[in-house]
Amino acid sequence: MSALVSVVAPIFNEGPGVDRFVRRLSDVLGDAGLRYELVLVDDGSSDDSWDRIVQHALADERVRGVQLSRNFGKEPAVLAGLEHAAGDAVVVIDSDLQHPPSAIPAMVQRWRDGAHVVEAVKRNRTGQGLIGRLGGKLFNRAFTGLTKVDLVNATDYRLLSRSALDALLKMPEHSSFFRGTSSWIGFRRSIIEVDIDHREGGASRWTFRSLFRLAVNGLTSFTSAPLHLVTLVGLAFAAFSVLLGAQTLVRWLRGGSVAGFPTVILLLLVMGTFILLGLGVIGEYLARIHEEVRGRPRYLVQEKSAQSATTPVPEQLVRVEHAER
Numbered sequence: 001m002s003a004l005v006s007v008v009a010p011i012f013n014e015g016p017g018v019d020r021f022v023r024r025l026s027d028v029l030g031d032a033g034l035r036y037e038l039v040l041v042d043d044g045s046s047d048d049s050w051d052r053i054v055q056h057a058l059a060d061e062r063v064r065g066v067q068l069s070r071n072f073g074k075e076p077a078v079l080a081g082l083e084h085a086a087g088d089a090v091v092v093i094d095s096d097l098q099h100p101p102s103a104i105p106a107m108v109q110r111w112r113d114g115a116h117v118v119e120a121v122k123r124n125r126t127g128q129g130l131i132g133r134l135g136g137k138l139f140n141r142a143f144t145g146l147t148k149v150d151l152v153n154a155t156d157y158r159l160l161s162r163s164a165l166d167a168l169l170k171m172p173e174h175s176s177f178f179r180g181t182s183s184w185i186g187f188r189r190s191i192i193e194v195d196i197d198h199r200e201g202g203a204s205r206w207t208f209r210s211l212f213r214l215a216v217n218g219l220t221s222f223t224s225a226p227l228h229l230v231t232l233v234g235l236a237f238a239a240f241s242v243l244l245g246a247q248t249l250v251r252w253l254r255g256g257s258v259a260g261f262p263t264v265i266l267l268l269l270v271m272g273t274f275i276l277l278g279l280g281v282i283g284e285y286l287a288r289i290h291e292e293v294r295g296r297p298r299y300l301v302q303e304k305s306a307q308s309a310t311t312p313v314p315e316q317l318v319r320v321e322h323a324e325r
């Protein structure tokens with residue numbers, strides 16, 4: 001039987017968008033002659049999205065619905081979909097048709113050619129105001145610089161092979177960040193460029209607050225750079241204290257300072273240095289704990305060489321087996 005492709009899409013209050021989405025995907029995937037399943041995750045919608053999903057599931061056995069008990073947010077919804085996907089390859093796509101489904105056949109082809117992760121990167125950034133665009137760019141650049149996980153122009157629209165998906169699902173962390181973790185796992189990757197469309201109906205669900213949360217989540221789960229920063233500031237302040245302290249002492253010895261002032265300055269410098277360095281030390285330990293607590297696998301295997309059927313069993317092993325009998 002040909003390989004099964006799962007398409008996972010999170011859905012939150014998309015209403016009639018659900019029908020549009022299912023129709024468009026069935027067309028694209030059917031035309032490409034793929035064996036597929038659609039995993040639609042209802043992220044606690046308060047409109048009729050779930051009813052629509054159920055209708056589609058009844059009409060077409062290739063459509064499967066998963067309903068979360070409340071709105072958990074896009075990241076957990078995607079994770080739920082990934083855990084329920086049965087395919088040999090899994091495509092994650094937004095249900096608002098901003099990610100062009102027409103790219104899926106090309107992504108599947110890349111996977112057949114040996115890629116484990118196929119990322120769709122944006123050629124453009126439509127549907128966002130200037131501030132959103134600037135903010136997104138800035139965040140992605142900062143993230144890429146701090147964590148070595150490349151986010152510039154990245155989207156959540158990606159295909160993962162079964163082994164890449166299994167690796168991803170091995171990550172036990174609570175606040176997952178799909179774009180980051182799916183890059184962190186490594187694996188042979190391939191990139192295709194897509195044009196991000198305007199949203200068809202409805203409005204973006206992101207508020208400034210939820211985007212900010214996502215940014216903070218992403219950063220804190222990928223880097224302890226802010227903690228190391230405290231150490232650096234502490235060291236810089238220590239150096240500054242030595243200079244200022246020396247100057248104050250020299251002035252005091254020469255008798256050119258107001259009575260009592262050198263004591264105050266020196267005390268401030270000494271205390272400031274100790275506090276900052278102390279915080280830095282705590283930060284370094286916290287960074288270690290942070291690393292351990294995430295409990296990420298220390299390595300991931302991409303492939304293992306196949307064992308040839310005709311390989312003779314090494315003689316030693318045969319002998320051991322005989323000895324045991």
Ligand code: UDP
Nearest residue numbers: 010011012043073074094095096204205206
């Ligand atoms: N989404 C979700 N839960 C949420 C918010 C969004 O499952 O709490 C889904 C939404 O239905 C859509 C995708 O995540 O399929 C992207 O959401 P949206 O279009 O609002 O974000 P944007 O495209 O602006 O990044």
Ligand code: MG
Nearest residue numbers: 094096098199
């Ligand atoms: Mg969208």
